[in-house]
Amino acid sequence: MDQLPKRPANYVPLSPVGFLARANAVYADRASVVYGGVRFTWRQTYERCRRLASALLSLGVRRGDVVSVLAPNVPAMYEMHFAVPMAGAVLNAINTRLDAAAVATILRHSGAKLFFVDYDYVRLAGDALRLLAAAAGGTVPLVAVVDDIDSPTGARLGELEYEALVAHGDPDADLPPLADEWDAVTLNYTSGTTSAPKGVVYSHRGAYLSTTSLLLQWGVATDPVYLWTLPMFHCNGWTFTWGMAARGGVNVCIRDARRADIYRAIARHRVTHMCCAPVVFSILLDGDGDGDGRQLEAPVHVLTGGAPPPAALLERVERIGFKVTHAYGLTEATGPALACEWRDQWDRLPLPERARLKARQGISVLSLADADVKNVDTMASVPRDGKSLGEIVLRGSSVMKGYLNNPEANDGAFRGGWFLTGDVGVVHPDGYIEIKDRSKDVIISGGENICSKEVEEVLFRHPAVADAAVVAMPHPRWGETPCAFVVPRDGKAHGLSEDDVLAFCARRMARFMVPKKVEVIGALPRNALGKVEKVKLREAARKLAPTVPAQIKPKGKTTTSTVVGGGRCEEQPVSRL
Template sequence: MDELPKCEANYTQLTPLSFLKRAASSYPNRTSVIHEATRFTWPQTYHRCRRLASSLRSLNVSTNDVVSVLAPNIPALYEMHFAVPMSGAVLNTINTRLDANSIATILRHAEPKVFFVDYELVPRAREVLRLLVDPTLISSLPLVVVIDDINSPTGIRLGELEYEQLIRLGDPDYAPPEVRDEWAPIALNYTSGTTSAPKGVVYSHRGAYLSTLSLILAWEMPSQPVYLWTLPMFHCNGWTFTWGVAARGGTNVCLRNVSAQQIFRNIALHGVTHMCCAPIVFNIILEEAKVIKNLSPVNIFTGGAPPPPALLEKIESLGFHVTHGYGLTEATGPALACEWQREWDALGNSQKAEMKSRQGISVLTMADVDVVAKDTMRSVSRDGKTMGEIVLRGSGIMKGYFKDPESTSRAFENGWFWTGDVGVIHPDGYLEIKDRSKDVIISGGENISSVEVESVLYRHPMVAEAAVVAMPHPRWGESPCAFVALKKVPEGGDSGGVSEEEMIGYCRRNLASFMVPKKVEFMEELPKTSTGKIQKFELRVKAKGLVVSEKKEIVKSSKSNKKKNKPVMKRDGDRSGGYGEHILAQSRL
């Protein structure tokens, strides 16, 4: 029975490219892409992608070459998710928030043959190219193609080539070569590591295909969704929904700039049913705070940072229905999703939000997820308390890091992918993240989850942003230090000014005392990476400076804590600080 052979009829390579071909054939009348005045159907999108792929071949792009692109969520970026692999090449989408220097670093590493640039980003690209020019080499630069505004072309160029021109010149009858090996690379995504140089995460066709199915299933995204592109496509290829919307025969509503006004306008105009975003976008939406009227609730898939329950409650009250996931670039987007359990229907709103703010259970094609104590390599007990590192295994995990065998093998130690995130498993099987391993604060041998402290701070009515990091401590090794940005108060309103003392008192009322920050530092705004993540690295440097000047006060408060904490400190858990050793520059979604 084992000998029955594989053949063309029964063994087809798994690739997201099949989704586009199927959409063109099965949904011939459906709208594929909308961007302001521009509209395409699925057969048109398929046709355009084939032309572009053929043009790329004419430009000497061949199998496994890299094609980079720097663009916001416009139709061209969507089409390139199919057209580039249809030419045999590997798509490298670049974070548009990066500065020229970081982009140059990526291009130096990725060595793309072609570099597509949105017309608005031409000035930055020009700077990048300047940085790339190597006087010792004759041709170290990629071929540049500008993507002009599809709705009202500007004529801005950087070199000769323009996107629509490549589509026009492409062969309409180009037949993309069949994918011969599903393990072949399809995409290259650089992590936005906060502590080290970005790493190039490589996805296979197989991994992309299976992750796409996983996420449609986890989100229960039905046929014919109307998907609003609030999440940048350069984040894990839009958490795979670039391919997923084609799989579902849906409509992509492109969005050049994410603003509350644009979000609400597009929802109303196109009957948006689905969108993805980091919790930070909730704040943007809440600023406008319109209730979505006369429409079914819009489904939001969120991740990238644990959404504070209070924020979840607020956003759902506007008519959004939120599903929360957890993942990393290395896992092709979300690897866990907080699947709703029917018995939670009976809970109160804030309890529901608590449930929803957990990271959840593995998506379907992730073969295994566990939380392990790294020293013993054993699973932690499912008590919702014992912390360990979250490890993953499955077809959605990256092929590895491009040109970095050392980091690759370190990430794949012992048959698992090590996320670098620390979490617990609740008795109901749901995982909850407590921290990045490097963000765990180890105070007097006790592990403190900075996320837990932050989530209490976020519940304070005046707190807009909060981050807690370790502050060196002469006696306890480390102690928690909070950085807080207060909400902006409307002019003429009560400033509601909160003092450090008040904030510490508030924490004392809401946290085990050993977890109470010994220091609260107020800032106008917390420092963030280009992807909107708070830069704890920078805050840690700041916290290091604080210890000297506040030594006395800290010693005093630690002493008083010592007594109170005694019984609490009997908790189980890794006290060795072992987690701290394993720091990967992986990026959460």
């Protein structure tokens, strides 16, 4: 039986790009993309993508070339997820909130041959291109501007323009077939929250499997109406760029995830699904905890991830009518890698308990062969007790091909047949994984491990706290202690004092976990993906550190276990002062 050959009839390389041809065949007259006053059908989107792919080939783009794009969630950004790989090239969607130096670095590192720029980012792109041209050996790519398709501005950068390329492309041109499903389909750069950004390469196979896996696990039926609040540049919209074509859905595009725009789009288009980082929940609630008493006319299913959402925040947003599914992932895993699959018996629990369960990251998505939490010193699995700490590890076809031109990072990320995420977690008795922290964010105070997420969960239950983050603060006696940064719910500091917050925490957690400092601020620093930039908060915490005489040391024996090697997110048996 091993001698039976592959044939064109029984072996076709897997690629999410094929979902578009199917959408044209079976959903041709359904709406595909809606943006302002612009509305396309799947027949039109298919033709536009083929035209653009043909135009790319006429510009000399070939297999493996990188095509970069700097744009928000607009139709052109959506179309390029199909058109670029249809031409055999690799799509590189760039974070729109980066500065010019970071954009120039990505263009140089990726070797981009063509660079599409939305009209809103012409100045940023121009600055990046000048930096690139001035760099030693810097090669400037061809540039094409993407004007607003609904209300053209006439903006220009370079000689090429997106709609002109689409108009002059040949929809009947022969496009290069995909020969190997291991070929690269996209190149995404990490957010750089814990290290320098790295270029993550996705394969056609991995993207296809991740797309189908997430559609099935989230329970997305045919004809969904999907609102683009999650940036498409973030892990290619967690693969739902391709997924909406697979389900014949409607892509409702908005340039900015503003509160009014989100609710307006939900009402106008009867949105059924959306993805977002937890920070968007705060936008939806507008910091008042109840969303101004708003109630959705029909439920909207939300897949959230990117940062562990506090259970209290999930509880508030679900009262409005958002049905939240929590996922965990990272760029290297093609987006979500764990999903908190809901169990029917949990519906009988009180809302706070349901929210607590929903805040867990869950079980592996179907495209993974396995997910586990391990002691990375021994690569042994930690006990399933919900307390023993280890590093979350993954293996499966939806894990990245690797980091572009970075063998050292690849050697560090892959070990013993697993991909090491760098995230600290526990496994509950039911097999559900819960993230506790990034390994570098765990606070070790007097030899005891303190998970910042657990302290943050308590802070979010304070009635006057809208947002919160906890980082390590240097301490001459304990080494480091928790420092809390809190944002008042009404936007004003009155009614939220340090003494009040400390007393609130002291009643709800072990004494050693209580922050030694609470700073009330206007807003937490966040990156474009909604993740708190804890590097900046740690810098601020260092300036707030107490000046205890350095010679005073904790008395008695303390534990010395490291978090990634195995530990517990609870009080350890140590002697205290």
